[in-house]
Amino acid sequence: MRIAKILGLLVALVGLLAVGGFVFILTSFPDVAPAPDLAVAGTPEQIERGRYLAENVTVCQACHTPRDYTLFAGPIRRDLLGAGGERWDQTMGLPGVLYADNITPAALSEWTDGEILRAFTSGVSRDGTAIFPLMPYHAYGRMSQEDAEAIVAYLRQIAPIDHEVPERSMDPPLNIVVRLMPQQAEPQVIPSTSDELAYGEYMTTIAACSACHASLADGQPILDMAYAGGHGYPLPGGGEVRAANITPHEGTGIGSWTRDQFIARFKVMVGARDQVPPGAYNTVMPWASYGEMTEQDLGAIFIYLQSLPAIENKVIRFTP
Numbered sequence: 198m199r200i201a202k203i204l205g206l207l208v209a210l211v212g213l214l215a216v217g218g219f220v221f222i223l224t225s226f227p228d229v230a231p232a233p234d235l236a237v238a239g240t241p242e243q244i245e246r247g248r249y250l251a252e253n254v255t256v257c258q259a260c261h262t263p264r265d266y267t268l269f270a271g272p273i274r275r276d277l278l279g280a281g282g283e284r285w286d287q288t289m290g291l292p293g294v295l296y297a298d299n300i301t302p303a304a305l306s307e308w309t310d311g312e313i314l315r316a317f318t319s320g321v322s323r324d325g326t327a328i329f330p331l332m333p334y335h336a337y338g339r340m341s342q343e344d345a346e347a348i349v350a351y352l353r354q355i356a357p358i359d360h361e362v363p364e365r366s367m368d369p370p371l372n373i374v375v376r377l378m379p380q381q382a383e384p385q386v387i388p389s390t391s392d393e394l395a396y397g398e399y400m401t402t403i404a405a406c407s408a409c410h411a412s413l414a415d416g417q418p419i420l421d422m423a424y425a426g427g428h429g430y431p432l433p434g435g436g437e438v439r440a441a442n443i444t445p446h447e448g449t450g451i452g453s454w455t456r457d458q459f460i461a462r463f464k465v466m467v468g469a470r471d472q473v474p475p476g477a478y479n480t481v482m483p484w485a486s487y488g489e490m491t492e493q494d495l496g497a498i499f500i501y502l503q504s505l506p507a508i509e510n511k512v513i514r515f516t517p
Contacts, residue, residue, distance in 0.1 A: 227320065227321050227325070227327045227376055227377075227378075227379035228379075228381075229379050230315075230319075230381055232309060232311035232314070232315040232321075232323075233311040233315065235310040235314060236310060237310045237346045237349045237350045237353070238346075238350070239350045240350070243346065243347045243350040244347070244350045244351050244354055246343075246344070246347040247346075247347035247349070247350045247351025248351045250340075250347060250348055250351075250403070251348050251351050251352070252489070253486055253487060253489045253490050254487075254494070255337060255348070255403055255404060255405065256404070256483055256486045256487065257300065257317070257348070258273055258278060258279060259483035260283060260297045260332070261279050261280075261283070261297045261298065262274060262275075262277055262278050262279055262280065263280065263282060263283060264283070264483075266432065266434055266473070267434075267472060268469075268470055268471060268472060269470075269471040269472075269473050270466060270469070270479070270480050270481075270482060270484040270485060271433075271479070271480075272485050273483070273486065277360070278301070278355055278356065279300045279301040279352070279355050279358065280299055280358040281297045281298045281304070281360060281362045282296060282297060282299075282360060282362050283296065283297040287368075288431055289431055290413070290429075291329075291331065292371035293366050293367035293368045293372070294363075294365060294366045294367075295329055295365045295367075296362045296363050296364075297362070299358065299360050299361075299362050300352055301352075301355055301356065301357045301360075302354075302355065302356075302357040303357035303359050304360075304362075305352065305353075306357075307323075310346075310349050313349050313352060314348075314349050315382075316328065317332065317334055317337050317345075317348070318334055318337050318340070318382035318384075319334060319338055319380065319381055319382045320332075320334040320335075320378060320379030320380070321379050327375045327376045327377075329365070329371075329375050329378070330378055333405035333408040334379070334382075335380065336404075337382075337403060337405070338382035338383060339383060339384065339385050339402050339403065340384060340385065340399075341385055341386060341387045342384045343387075344387065344403065345382075345384065390493060393500045393501075394501060396497045397496075397498050397499070397500045397501030397502075397504075400497055400501075401498050401501045401502065404487075406498070406502075407423050407424055409428070409481075409482075410424050410425070410426045410428075410440045410442075411423065411424075411425075411426070411427075411440065412425050412426065412510065413427075413428050422508060422510065424444050424505055425442050425444055425450070425510040426440040426441045426442040426510060426512045427440060427442070428440045429516075430481045434473065434474075434475040434479060435475055435476040435517065436476060436477075436478070436479075436515060436516060436517045437515070438478070438479065438480050438481060438514065439512050439514060439515070440512070441512055441514070442510045442512050443502055444502070444505050444506065444508040444510075445502065445503045445504075445505060445507045446508055446509050447507070448509065449508075449510055450508065450510075452503075452507055456496050456499050456500070459495065459496075459499040460492050460495045460496060460499070463484065463487050463488040463490065463495055464492075465488075466484035466485050466487075467488040467489055468485070469484070469485060476517055478515045
């Protein structure tokens with residue numbers, strides 16, 4: 198009888214602790230500062246820098262714009278630029294059903310500049326909702342303040358599109374745990390382009406290359422396999438494509454590539470419109486978007502990638 202009473206008390210205690218932890222998470226997180234009081238100037242130079250970043254480096258539009266996967270690498274539909282609606286779900290290893298938001302002025306008209314900036318650099322929406330890091334805000338949070346403001350300036354002037362996007366639906370316990378994921382942005386200073394290694398690290402970081410070129414275990418990146426690739430992405434036309442190993446391993450990565458070969462691999466895809474039949478090889482890598490990066494920026498990224506540890510990880514590129 199005494200043992201049963203003790204066990205009952207222990208169960209009750211565990212229950213109280215669980216409820217307390219639940220309430221604590223709900224009331225204390227996301228633990229991110231309020232949106233900054235910010236008024237972005239929106240100069241032509243700032244807008245152009247933001248366009249370059251959002252379309253060709255951070256490639257915001259590759260996720261927030263519907264893509265045409267009847268063509269190789271799924272070029273974005275410029276008639277729906279920023280309209281959102283792309284869906285990601287459990288078939289892709291995600292904890293629920295997520296949608297890319299509409300980021301045109303039609304959806305952001307009531308947002309302040311600071312709220313927009315906080316969303317993509319710290320992972321907290323206007324209403325305080327924690328954003329799932331499918332959008333790699335941990336990487337974007339390290340971009341410079343001027344680059345982040347440039348993206349805001351760009352988003353303010355793209356064409357407004359009225360397109361309602363469904364609400365996300367996250368599986369438990371991630372629907373609660375997601376509140377712990379946002380973190381305060383730590384903006385960096387843009388290194389001088391003369392320091393190619395440091396500048397390349399900056400560009401690689403804000404391009405969030407590691408977000409896709411990862412190896413995962415139980416849905417989480419394996420830290421000592423960063424950039425080694427292997428994660429699979431189901432294709433709309435059927436089959437699965439896997440992220441390449443972009444470490445400098447000679448046999449399984451890009452260790453044997455030259456700088457010129459690396460740059461050319463991107464540039465050859467600019468304007469490409471090759472048809473892809475259902476079930477044939479395709480890729481989610483937005484080659485056409487990245488291909489419009491400057492040769493200086495692509496070259497600096499290559500220099501940085503070549504400085505990483507060489508990791509042997511043979512990746513099977515595509516499975517029908």
